[in-house]
Amino acid sequence: MMKPxxxxxxxxxxxxxxxAYGIITRLVIGxxxxxxxxxxxxxxxxxxxxxxxxxxxxxTPKSYANNIFVCWLTVAAFLLSMYFFGxxxxxxxxxxxxxxxxxxxxVAMSVKTLQFARNKRNGILLALMLLPFLFAVIENNVRTPTxxxxxxxxxxxxxxxxxxxxxxxxxxxxxxxxxxxxxFNSIGIPRPISASVNKKELGGKRIGNFEGGLTFLETxxxxxxxxxxxxxxxxxxTTVGHNPFYQNVLHSKYFKFLDATYExxxxxxxxxxxxxxxxxxxxxxINFYGKYWGDMILSDFQDRLLYVxxxxxxxx
Numbered sequence: 001m002m003k004p005x006x007x008x009x010x011x012x013x014x015x016x017x018x019x020a021y022g023i024i025t026r027l028v029i030g031x032x033x034x035x036x037x038x039x040x041x042x043x044x045x046x047x048x049x050x051x052x053x054x055x056x057x058x059x060t061p062k063s064y065a066n067n068i069f070v071c072w073l074t075v076a077a078f079l080l081s082m083y084f085f086g087x088x089x090x091x092x093x094x095x096x097x098x099x100x101x102x103x104x105x106x107v108a109m110s111v112k113t114l115q116f117a118r119n120k121r122n123g124i125l126l127a128l129m130l131l132p133f134l135f136a137v138i139e140n141n142v143r144t145p146t147x148x149x150x151x152x153x154x155x156x157x158x159x160x161x162x163x164x165x166x167x168x169x170x171x172x173x174x175x176x177x178x179x180x181x182x183x184f185n186s187i188g189i190p191r192p193i194s195a196s197v198n199k200k201e202l203g204g205k206r207i208g209n210f211e212g213g214l215t216f217l218e219t220x221x222x223x224x225x226x227x228x229x230x231x232x233x234x235x236x237x238t239t240v241g242h243n244p245f246y247q248n249v250l251h252s253k254y255f256k257f258l259d260a261t262y263e264x265x266x267x268x269x270x271x272x273x274x275x276x277x278x279x280x281x282x283x284x285x286i287n288f289y290g291k292y293w294g295d296m297i298l299s300d301f302q303d304r305l306l307y308v309x310x311x312x313x314x315x316x
Contacts, residue, residue: 011070014052018074019081021129022048026087029136035095035245036254036284039135045100047128048074049107054125067108075104091188092245095293139285146283148258149291153302154275159313161226161264164272167309168262169206169229171195174308184300188245190214192305206231214250215239216257227264233257255290256281274309276302 049071082088190211197206208216215236222230258279265273
């Protein structure tokens with residue numbers, strides 16, 4: 001029995017069709033095709049893996065290596081196309097890459113067990129390609145769960161409570177050399193610039209400024225001098241950038257910052273432990289995946305901000 005042959009011309013045809021299908025579904029589904037969509041993150045990448053394998057082989061493929069290569073090449077080309085066409089930015093592509101490559105690998109490893117008979121192959125493929133549109137309609141009409149998550153960061157500072165407190169309530173301009181930018185900053189997450197407050201008391205208005213013009217509008221909800229301060233957080237919508245990640249996250253019903261709390265505790269050593277606890281809310285069918293990225297990005301942001309406060313307070 002002859003082994004199924006991989007026709008290079010058909011491989012490239014399958015990859016091109018996969019890319020075109022992915023872009024079309026993204027544009028047609030529109031606002032539903034976001035980083036918070038079960039359809040976009042899990043169903044479409046599965047079909048992207050199937051399309052080139054069905055097109056590339058005359059019969060059911062047998063080689064795991066060939067399958068994985070074809071699926072990964074299709075996903076990589078699709079993500080690059082989305083980036084270069086400006087449909088997604090780098091950080092959005094990074095978030096998409098995890099489920100896309102994972103599911104493409106699952107397809108590559110399992111598709112050899114499927115029998116793509118020539119007389120049925122086109123019908124099966126067409127049915128699969130229409131599946132995301134059905135799921136998108138269903139997903140859009142299903143009530144999504146809302147979950148609240150907390151991210152906690154701490155640092156120990158050798159300084160007076162007064163000095164620490166003054167660096168918490170208001171944050172003077174942080175220059176690029178003072179702030180140790182990390183990976184997430186390099187791919188588009190803005191670093192903090194400054195924070196000002198009109199009055200240091202309950203009900204005071206605090207404004208947080210970030211790189212790129214992003215602005216947080218905050219109201220002090222708890223104020224215990226040199227002990228604890230909490231404020232709710234609202235994003236000024238007029239300052240949200242036009243890049244896809246900002247629009248899909250900060251300008252959507254999917255993600256919402258809730259509040260942040262600084263708490264100062266004196267240790268037996270005479271040093272102070274500064275704790276920053278932030279809360280955010282996710283409303284989607286894939287909160288578990290959003291939490292993974294939300295915790296990681298927010299934790300990175302908080303750790304770097306606390307480092308700036310620590311350095312300023314201990315600076316002789």
